[in-house]
Amino acid sequence: MFNSLGTFEEYFHLSEKAIDYLKEWNTEAEIASSISQTAQKVVEILVNVPGMTMAHSRDFQRATPLFTLKDQTVVKIFINPAQVKHIFLADR
DSSP: OOSSHHHHHHHHHHHHHHHHHHHHHTOOOOOOSOOOHHHHHHHHHHHTSTTOOOOOGGGGGGOEEEEEOTTSOEEEEEEOTTOOEEEEEEOO
16 A cells, blocks of 8 residues: 555655544534523524524534624524534624
């Protein structure tokens, strides 16, 4: 499979990159211990949307900010390859 040490090093380097990516991809976002009343209202609305389920926090870092609420909570969206939309709320 490997013709030279150089090829092995290149393969190992790519594997290291892949491992780093997987670690970042699987790193959970911090879950707030308390949220503002505005954010709480948004959560209540989202939870009651038919078909709404919890998103995995690994996609939080890839989510794009949509807008900011009055309390400075940022509403973010991530659309996965299957075109499923994930909504996240982020505070400071």
